Amino acid sequence: MGGRADRRRAAQRLAGHHAPPHHDASPDGRHLPDVDRLALGILCFALAQLLLGRFARYIGYRFGERTLARIRERFVERALALPASVVERAGAGDLMTRGTADVATVGTTLRDAGPEVFVALVQVVFILAAMLAINLPLGICGVLCLSGIWFATRWYLRRAHAGYLAEGAAASGLAEVLSSTAAGARTVEALGLEERRIAAAAEAIESCRVTRTHTLHLRSVLFPVVEFSYIAPVAGILLIGGALRGSGAVSVGAVISCALYFWKLAEPLDKVLMWLDQLQRSNASFARVEGIGRIEAPVVTGGEQPADDRIDVVGVRYAYQGERDVLHGVDLTVRPGERLAVVGPSGAGKSTLGRLLAGAEAPRTGRVTVGQVPVAELDPAQLRRHVVLVSQEHHVFLGTVRDNLRIAAPGATDQELHAVLAAVDVDWVDELPDGLDTEVGSGGHRLDAQQAQQLALARVVLADPHTLILDEATSLLDPATARHTERSLAAVLKGRTVIAIAHRLHTAHDADRVAVMDGGRVTELGSHAELLAANCGYAALWRSWHGA
Structure with a gap:
């Protein structure tokens, strides 16, 4: 019995020896309060990271949106301040691409780049500091092995800006081809220009493909070199660490820790380099947006005031960009209060002369003056008080009929608006669903071409300029309505200078003088x-007009 009791006590002692330790003790029986503190520290740091990350993104987005709003506003201001000739040469597609895609690219960088790059750089600094603290030789070895990233990045940066600029220019060219084709779809179909426009679009698409392939090539060189550069430091640390471990200069734990730290370095460096590519794209886009302000425009002094409304054209020659002269030594004087009709065959230079008189173009040689002051030296606001050009191309702005009219005179009353509408024979506004408050333009009530032209004429009457240039301004009206509208305008603008460029010769019949242009x-x-008495070119035009 005694032997059995001894065996039972021995078994209990053995079981007690293998019993699991207490929950707050280590295997050797000591407590682990440090583990609890570390867990609490990790929790606190995770919470701090959450709060600081949220705060950084809030600050970054607020800064980005405010800065982006200023960029958009400045872009619109600069675009509107450009001479009409510059805008036409640039094309709607180019301006649209700069104002949408390029601005959006800049906005993405402004919102997101700051917080993400800052956090990634902080991680890189801490990881490198940790490696150097663990073992200085191994840390230096790893840093030196990252030199491949430095050389690859320098190679990329020397080429990326020009590449992304070319890509943006190609995108603008494609947008211009597509927008002009869509806007002139009826003309393209009527003249059978489909194949030509398809060829132009294919050429623009090919240009986009080539430029995008080039920037893709730059990225395909940069990122593989970077990926290899992440492996080189780890391999170098293991090789050198192995050699140092053999001599007892470093422990296995230090070698493994440094290698793992360098492997962990890939994530924040990847983020920095991805944003580096985005920054190059954004830099090129910002240069295109800001480039609007660097376009050379005529120098405007705005100091001297015109003495009167007399317009003088002296020895004017003009050529569109890259083409031959379309005006050859034109001399003309328009007296204040005169009604002058400019007639002639198509391509004679009538519309070009009208644009020069209105300051929309500048002569290659010679000068155009109003009140002895060169038109080019008048600022836009000052010029529009003297000369306004109304062409056959009219735009209905998004807003109400009242908004469209008040562009010319913001303080006009409803009574004045109805008066100018009556002056151009508009009788359809009261029939609209909400009268002057009817929304027109894109998404609103659709005005036909004749109504849009009448609305534009009403704006001109409301602006009340000293000189009005009508370039086929009633061409979209039927002949009877056009003649009646022109006579109504003549009555309203009595005492003002009116220069009418027209193919309908009844306009010339009602004018004080007629200028005939040819070649x-x-x-x-x-x-x-x-x-008519001279029986020259005008007489022949008049007889042809009347079918004689």
């Missing part, structure tokens, strides 16, 4: 009766 020159000048 970019003024070939005849005089009253309707005088030119």
Whole structure:
């Protein structure tokens, strides 16, 4: 019995020896309060990271949106301040691409780059510091092995800016081709230009493909080199660490820790390099957006005031960009309060002369003055008080009919608005669902071409300029309505200078004088009766107009 009791006590002692330790003790029986503190520290740091990350993103997004709003506003201001000729040469597609895609690219960088790059750089600094603290030789070895990233990045940066600029220019060219084709779809179909426009679009698409392939090539060189550069430091640390371990200069734990730290370095460095590529794209986009302000425009002094409303054209020659002269030494004087009709065959230079008189273009040689002051030296606001050009191209702005009219006179009353509408024979506004408050333009009530033209004429009457240039401004109206509208305008604008560029010769019949243009020159000048009596070019046009 005694032996059995001894065996039972021995078994209990053995079981007690293998019993699991207490929950707050280590295997050797000591407590682990440090583990609890470390767990609490990790929790606190995770919470701090959450709060600081949220705060950084809030600050970054607020800064980005405010800065982006200022960039958009400045872009619109600069675009609107450009001369009409510059805008036309640039094309709607180019301006649209700069104002949408390029601005959006800049906005993405402004919102997100700051917080993410800052956090990634902080991680890189802490990881490198930890490695150097663990073992200085191994840390230096790892840093030196990262030199491949430095050389690859320098190679990439020397080429990326020009590449992304070319990519943006190609995108603008494609947008211009597509927008012009869509806007002139009826003309393209009527003249059978489909194949030509398809070829132009294919050429623009090919240009986009080539430029994008080039930037893709740059990235395909940079990122593989970077990926290899992440492996090189780890391999170098293991090789050198193995050699140092053999001599007892470093422990196995230090070698493994440094290798793992360098492997962990790949994530924040990847983020920095991805944003580096985005920054190059954004830099090119920002240069295109800001480039609007660097476009050379005529120098405007705005100091001297015109003495009167007399317009003088002296020795004017003009050529569109890259083309031959379309005006050849034009001399013309328009007296204040005169009604001058400019007539002639298509391509004679009538519309070009009208644009020069309105300051939309500048002559290659010679000068155009109003009140002895060169038109080019008047600022836009000052010029529009003297000269306003109304062409056959009209735009209905998004907003109400009242908004569209008040562009010319913001303080106009409803009574004044109805008066100018009556002056151009508009009788359809009261029939609209909400009268002057009817929304028109894109998404609103659709006005036909004739109504849009009448609305534009009403704006001009409301602006009340000293000189009005009508370039086929009633061409979309039927002949009877056009003649009645022109006579109504003449009555309203009595005492103002009116220069009418027209193919309908009844306009010339009602004018004080008629200027006949042919081949970019003024070939005849005089009253309707005088030119008929001279029996030259105008007389032939008049007989042709009446079918004689």
